Amino acid sequence: MAKKVTSIKHNTDTRAHIPSKEEAGYEDASSKVQSGKKILELPKNPIVHRGQDPELFWLNKYGNDDREALLKIDIRSLYRHEHVAPETLIRNLYTVTETQSDQLDLFSSVNELFGNALEKDEIDKVSEYYQHQDGWTNRLIQGDSHLVMASLLEREGMAGQVQTIFIDPPYGIKYGGNWQIKLNSTDVKDTNDEALTGEPEQIKAFRDTWELGIHSYLSYLRDRLLVAKELLTESGSCFVQISDENVHLVRSLMDEVFGSENFVSLIVFTKTGGASSNLLGTVNDYIIWFSKSKSVVKYRQLYQGKEAGQEGATGYTLIENIRSGEWRSMTKDEKERPLEISKDYKIFDGTPLMSTGESSKGNLPFEFMGKEYLPPSGSHWKTSVTGLKKLAELQRIIAIGNRIEYKRYLDDFPVVPYSNIWLGLGERGFTGEKLYVVQTAVEAIKRCILMTTDPGDLILDPTCGSGTTAFVAEQWGRRWITIDTSRIALSIAKERLMTAIYPYYNLYDENGDVRQGFIYKTVPHITLKSLANDEPTANETLYDQPEIDKKLLRVSGPFTVETLQNFEPISPEELDDEVRVNEEEGAFEDVIKQHLVSAGIKNGRKDEMVVFRSVELLASESLNAEGFYITESGEQKAYFHIGPKFGTVSKKLVNEAIKDCRSRGDAQWLVILGFSFESDIEGGSQTMSMGTFQVDRVRIHDDLLQEGLKKKPAKSAASFVTIGEPDIDLNRNGNEATIEIKGLDIYDPIKDEVKPRNIHDIAYWMVDEDYDGSNFVVKQVFFCGGDKDEFNKWKKGLDNLAKESTKKKVEKTLKIEIDDEAFDRLYGHISHPIEIKRKGQKVAVRIISQFGEECTKVLLT
Known part of the structure; x- marks a missing residue:
């Protein structure tokens, strides 16, 4: 039996x-990528070398x-964070009501979906990073686009491999329109401090990029265009x-x-x-299109339907009675409502039968309806x-006055090529509700992709936003990378992308090679030349109208979620401005010290405050400070690991801090301070020779990072809150198990509070x-914080596939049985049943909050 639910594979x-x-860090042992700093160098302005354009x-x-x-660009590594199919x-x-063998084969090996990327033996992994190839999977990458593209170029050797790049940068330098703070809210106002993102990477990008206003903006864009x-x-x-x-x-x-x-x-x-004025x-935006080399640029002509009186068909003002052959001009009402x-x-339209210029063979007279005509x-x-x-x-041929004209019917060529004026995209450019504050119209990206690529070609979008480019590329069978x-x-x-449903386009190649393209609809192109010379009618391909198989349901193909190596440089001494950076980090640690003494730490779960008698900085990479606080049991000692000012707290350094704290043996508490944390950093109790100490993640309030950026500092209840x-x-x-999410302490950077055990603030969990x-x-994936009708796209897709709303007709068409209980679980906090295959099997659970923060917990069966 053919697969009923499928995706396009490359x-x-x-x-x-x-x-x-x-596995982060092991790649430095690779024979190709040596440890230490690696730099990509490109000329800042190629025009200097060409010497022909104004500057x-x-x-x-x-x-x-x-x-x-x-x-000069610092080359970093990219790490696979998640595999999603x-x-x-x-x-x-759902379950298949006919034989299930083919369906089970599809899911028997996850490695097949990810091109065997998961099958590497431990002993081979180090030597194979960047040296060998995996099967293709699309890529969703978190990190600075400049550094990510440089990594793709240098570490992965991807020069000359991308067919089309679509960039939707911030239109200007106002922060309010360039991001949003929650997954389920697009209400962002540029003049409102509360709309300012809480993500340190975004704050750093904002400060670094727009420090000089439009001058910084141009450098930002120039640097990315060069790569x-x-x-x-x-x-x-x-x-x-x-x-x-x-x-x-x-x-x-x-x-x-x-x-x-190359414009x-x-x-x-x-x-x-x-825009109000x-x-x-102003009712329009622009897309600037440049080619790498205009003489060889790939171009596929797109068409829109031809309608009398509209673009490309304004001259069609004559009509002919198909029975009598009599013709006349349209009336005023007919011109206004040609569809009626x-x-x-x-x-039809009358077009000249003569062209300018003398003929080398001379002109012969032509007799039509008893009258002789000769070109002037x-x-x-x-x-x-x-x-x-x-x-x-x-x-x-028709006679009009003293000339004859060619009768060109509207349906001789029922489409008209698109020009560079695209009307109405604001009305029909989106599919469904707008998800992101600066989301791009689907139709605009679709046209750019279809004009310049074929199925299987690679698309890159360094400004992901809500993922519209990836969504469109996936629909049309293109490979994609988005950042x-x-x-x-x-x-x-x-x-x-996880919940997307696409129509299934029939492939030209029966063996499933998407690079051979789809089976497209074609339209006849009847011309004066073809009729006069009795030539076969040409056909034009409609690249935006592939043939659809309505008995198949298509979802997104497998993709990986990836992260860039830590946003901070590997070591301060590798920086050109070493002294300035060290001074800045030292000043930052001093600010943390002062706030710990003056404000203390708020226990987000118990709503209690921990007050410190004293805090002193330490000259250690893993333990940056020590302090004393008072409890009912008396004075206690704490050590602090202070994460980077702009970046993510590293699990590697946290492990070092735990070892260091354990070896000292005199602490009751290890505090991990940061703005964001690597997803697999966990707290808990640690054992040492003198007893135990508690490890806690503590979120630094964003106000400590945003001085001078907001209009006025917020009145926060605490600078530090435990997570x-x-x-x-x-x-x-028995041999099955289920996961139950009972609660999650979620830090709300808007209200400066930790919301304990609030399942509805979870966006989704996996x-x-x-x-x-x-x-x-x-x-498995589940959505806790969304509207059921909004996120239930899979069931809608199964229903729409049969174009019927009743369950029986869906099942009859697809030969499947929908599991209503499983669909109900999609919006809850209990997982589908998990098969226990062996003792000690690990089950990993990853939770993503509405604020984009995530945590991972590994359970043993």
């Missing part, structure tokens, strides 16, 4: 074998005014979406990077409404006299039923 493509997050100058463009200056997730929601150009194939294209505020500057910048000779088009597309309102014209009439001086017939006679036989700094953006994109571990039960029943310690493979 079996002929590969990608570099990279480490998982749990745009801005403040600090070259640093010390060195026009030959090089752009929606096929395996939806499989929990993007290196990633493109020779036939590749780069699109940048922008508003009228900076379109002129970005166009000049792209002239410098790609060369003005293709400035696309104008309309939005829902215009006392003057002329009677089916007894055909719409300086022109010639578009076809031979024999061809004119053929057109007359086909009743394709974002924001945890919120990546979580929205991941959720969107508790998730309360999770594993309930075993389960790896057989965690191998190195690769988190998502086998």
Whole structure:
């Protein structure tokens, strides 16, 4: 039996074998990527070497005014964080009523879905990083786009492999429109401090990028375009979406990077409404299109339906009675409502039968309806006299005054090519509710992708947002990589891709090679030449109308979620401005010390305050300070590990801090301070020779990071709040078990409070039923914080597949039985049953809050 639920696989493509997050650090032992700092160098301005285009100058463009200056980029590693295959997730929601052998084969080996990336032996992993290839899986990457693209270019050797790049950067330098603070809220106001993101990576990006306003903005975009150009194939294209505020500057910048000779088009597309103004309102945005090399750029013509009186068909103002052959001009009402014209009439346009320029063979007269016609001086017939006679036989010639014209029917070619003016995208450009504050219209990205790529080609979007580019690329069978700094953006994109339903497009290749393309609808293209010369009618391909198999349901293909190596440099001494950085970090630790003494730590679970008598800084990498606090038992000692000012607390350093604290033997508490934490850092009790000590994660309030950025500092209740571990039960029943989420302490950066045991503040949670310690493979997913109708896309897809709303008709068409209980579990806190295969089997649970923060807990069966 054929598979009923499937996805598009890119079996002929590969990608570099990279480490998982749990294997971080081992890749430095690879023979290709040596330990130590690795730098990518590119000329800051290629125009200097071409010497032909005008140059745009801005403040600090070259640093010390060195026009030959090089752009230097620190090369980092990328780590696999999660493996997601929606096929395996939806499989929990139905059973097959016919033979199940083929269905079970599909899910018998998760390794097959991820190109055998999970099958490496432990002893081979180190030597194989970057040296060998895995099967292709699409990629959702968290990290600074500049560093991620440089890593793809240098560490993975992806130069010349990307067919199309779509960039939707911030339109300007106002922070309010460039991010959102919660997964389920797009209400962001630029003038409202409460809308400011709580993510330290975003704050750092905002400060670093917009320090010099528009000058910093241009450097930000220039740096990314330079790397993007290196990633493109020779036939590749780069699109940048922008508003009228900076379109002129970005166009000049792209002239410098790609060369003005490679400019293709400035696309104008309309939005829902215009920006409010006392003057002329603005209702459009722009997409600037450049090619890597215009002479070989890949281009697929797209068409829209032709309608009389609309774009490309304004000249069709004549109608002919199909019975009598009589023709006339349309009336005023017919021109205004051409779709209401009677089916007894055909719409046509009269076009000249003559072209300008003398014919080398001379002109011969042509007799039509008893009258002789001859092209005037300086022109010639578009076809031979024999061809004119053929057109007359086909009743394709009409006489208008002293000339004859070719009768071109509206349906001779029922479509018209798109121009660079795209109307109505604000009205029909989105599919469903807008998920992200700066979400791009689906239709705009779709057209850019279909114009410049074929199925199987690779798309890169360094500005992921809500994942629209990945969503569209997935729908149309393209491979994709998308990048974002924001945890919120990546979580929205991941959720969107996990639950997406697509139509199944029939492949041209029966063996499933997507690179051979889809079976597309075609339309006839009847021309004067083909009729006059009695040639076969040409057909044009409609690349946006593939043939659909309504008996199959398609979901997203397998993809990996990846993270960039820690946002902080590997070591301070590797930085050019070492002294400045050390001073800055020292000042930051001193601020932490002062706030610990003055404000203490708030226990988020018990709503209690811990007050410190004294805190002193230590000269240690893992333990940065020590302090004394008073309890009912008397004075107690605490050690502090202070995470980076901009970045994520490292599990490696936390482990070192625990070892150091254990060896000292005089502490009752180890406090891990940070703005964000690697997902697998856990608290708990640790044993030492003198007893035990408690380890707690403590969230630093964002106000300590945002000085000078907000209009006024917030009045927070505490600068530090403890973050508790998730309360999770594993309930075993024979050879099966279920996971129950009983609660999660979630820090709300808006209200500066920890919400204990609030399941509704969980956005979604995932389960790896057989965690191998190195690769988190998502086998189950559940949505706690969403509306049931909004997130129940899989069941809607099964229902819509049969175009019937009743369960029996769905089951009859698909030969499957929908598991209503499993669908109900999708919106709760109890997992599907888990098969216990052996003693000591690990079950990993990962929970993502509405604020994008996540935690992972591993349970033993």
